[in-house]
Structures are given as C-alpha cells and as structure tokens.
Amino acid sequence: MTQVSVDIVSDVVCPWCWLGLRYWDQARALVPEIQTETVYRPFQLDGAVPREGVPYSDYMKKKFGDGPDDRFKMMREHLEQAGPAAGIKFRFSGIPVRPNTLDAHRVIRWAQGQDLGEAASERLHKAFFEEHLDIGDAAVLTRLAGEIGLETDIVGNLLASDRDRKEVLEEEQFFRRLGVQGVPCFIFNGQFAVSGAEAPEMLADAIRQAASLPQTDDDAD
Template structure:
C-alpha cells in the first residue's frame, strides 16, 4: 500500500507554498503507515505574462482594478484581506510572506523547467522551497535565467549547466505539454493534489485533512503501477 501524490502548482502562488508545507505535515502525520511519494507538476496561473515578466504593481492593478492606492474597490479590498490572511497562515507554518516588496510578476515557465531538472536529482522539495523563498521573501525575479541558475547552484546543482540549459529550449515542450494536460483535465486552480492518478483534492487544506485524503487514497484508490514519469 502506497500513495503517489502529484502536486499541481505554480511558483508565484502563495497558497501553493502553504499547501506544500501542509502536505509535508500530513505526510509526517502518516508516519510509517505507508510510503508517500510526491511529484511536483507545472501549472501557470497566468501563462499570458510575457517571458520577460512585467512590473508587479502594474500587473496587480490590471488584475484587481484601480490604478492607485487611493482608489478603492470591493475587489481590491478582498485582495488586501486575502494577503493579510495569507501572512497570518504563513506565520503559523513558518513561511515569511512579504508581499509588499515584490517588484516583478514573472513568467514561471523557466522556473518550472528548473524544478523539473531538480526533481531528476531528487532535489524537488528543496528547489520549490528555494524558489518560493526567492520570490515571496527575497523579492527576486524567478523568471530571470541568471537568478534561476543562482538558485539552482544554492541547492547543489551545476550553475554552468543550468545557464546552458536555460539559454536553450531544453524541456520547454515537455513542461508546456504537461501543463496543458492538467488544464485539459479541468484543473483551473492550484494547489491541486492528485492521488494515485485516481482522486484529487484542491486547495491548501489543513494537514489533518490532507492526511485523511492520503489514507483514503491508500485504502480506496490503490496505486496500480510504480512507473510514473
């Protein structure tokens, strides 16, 4: 009895960082009951963001309405309340969200490529943590190839190799094809957790609820094959 979790998420999604931490807590709650493997799958919340990224404030103003701080709207108020709630949730999970200093809204396609390569070296969790921290805490542009290479090097990857791969289209089609497959499945929000390719749950649920989901998957939706790519 085992569970394979495919976590579909984006690297500029604060709920995804929260969800990853909570999933890890859920796995700890499972303990030795059964093995759980996690594979991180790509998703872009907004694939229309240009590859070079765009100014964060400009992007958020267009998305949530209002061009200036003095202009109020119900949508902007909801967004502000959500950010405050995320910061509170983050505190409880040891996540240092610092939204106010973000300068660039990046395109995350290259960051997903980097994560794909890190997973091939069993560095997936460390890479996601590093990317989330770089964006939400250090306010780095995780769409910039040099920044991505530096992040990779910080967790033990070969920086020169990463620069070479990022400067080409290595695995670009694979990542885009993979993301498209999840959109075709009907996934429109992240994080989404798919267990044993049979059952899914969406949202940054509490660790206890995710542990229950893992146990249900293990008991009612058994893993049919250990061969996943």
C-alpha cells in the first residue's frame, strides 16, 4: 500500500485547526487505498501569552477589535455555522482564559511517542472550545493526558520540569523557517503544503498527489 507522511502544524487554541483536523479525518476516509502517517507539529499563535494565561475576551478584543467591523465576531459566527457539519460545537462565549500553549504542545509530543498524538490534539481542542477548560494549567493537562491513556504521574512530573520545552520551541522555529506563517498547515512528504482548513475533497486530492510523487529523503523529522 502506498504511504504518505503528513506533518500537521497546528495550535490547540486555533479553531481553524480543529476544523482542519476533522476535515483531515474525513479526507483520509476518501482515499482508503493510501496509508497516511500523521505527525502533529507545534505552532504557537502567540508565544508571548504569559504561562498563567490572560482573560480570553480581553485578549480577543485587543487582537481583533470590537467595533462595527468586529473581525472576531464574524469569524466566530462563521465557525459556529461550519462546526456542526464536522461534529464540532464551538462555544466561544464563556471561554475564560486564553492560555499559553507551550505545555499543551509538550503533552502532544509525549502522546505522539505513544501513538496518541491524534487523540491528544483532539482532546485538547475539545477541552478548550467546548468544555472551556484552561489547557495551560498543569493539573488540567495532566488529567486530560490520563483520559487518553498516558500515565498521569509521569505527565505531571514532566510538566513540573522543563523537559522538552526547548525541543518544542526549536521544532516550532524549524517550521517557521520553512515558511509556515499560519495554521493549520499540512505538509505532504516534506514536498508541498496545503494551508488552511480546506475541504476534505481538496485534502484527499493532496494525498493522491503526494502518493504520485517520487519519494525523497527530505521529509521533516
């Protein structure tokens, strides 16, 4: 069976990323004859957010404004309409904290080492957008990690340390240097990229295209 390797660069506070991940799942089902290996890569939309986080509504108003041309309001309404078809119920109203996501990316990194990267990414998005949990909080992250099958004692101890902080930041910078400026970004076999939450059919076409290209040794690692 042909295999395609896909790096998905995303952030867990990015609603387009969650929508894109659901579209990705649908896209893979459209091409069952092609095996895909998905690797989740870190990208912080705003690494300057303090580790304790900031009030969500204040942060978004500062970022997008709250005037008559409120871009956040328009984006939110679009996502709330598009979400149900992908099995997502975005609940922007009431999100208490805009967290720093570095620790969340560390958890995804550890989960990926146990073949649980997809489960971790899905669980963290759901926790933030539907359940309004503070996914920058170590106790919350530890509990969520346990829900997907990671050892909570180990995760809690790792989060209390600086383990893999440097590695996550270096990995993020690697993809920024490649030219990734927005997420989600799907990189196929290290050869070409599709940016944004594109429709499943378009992502499926990208899988077919990647499968048809000569394989190289230049895939991101």
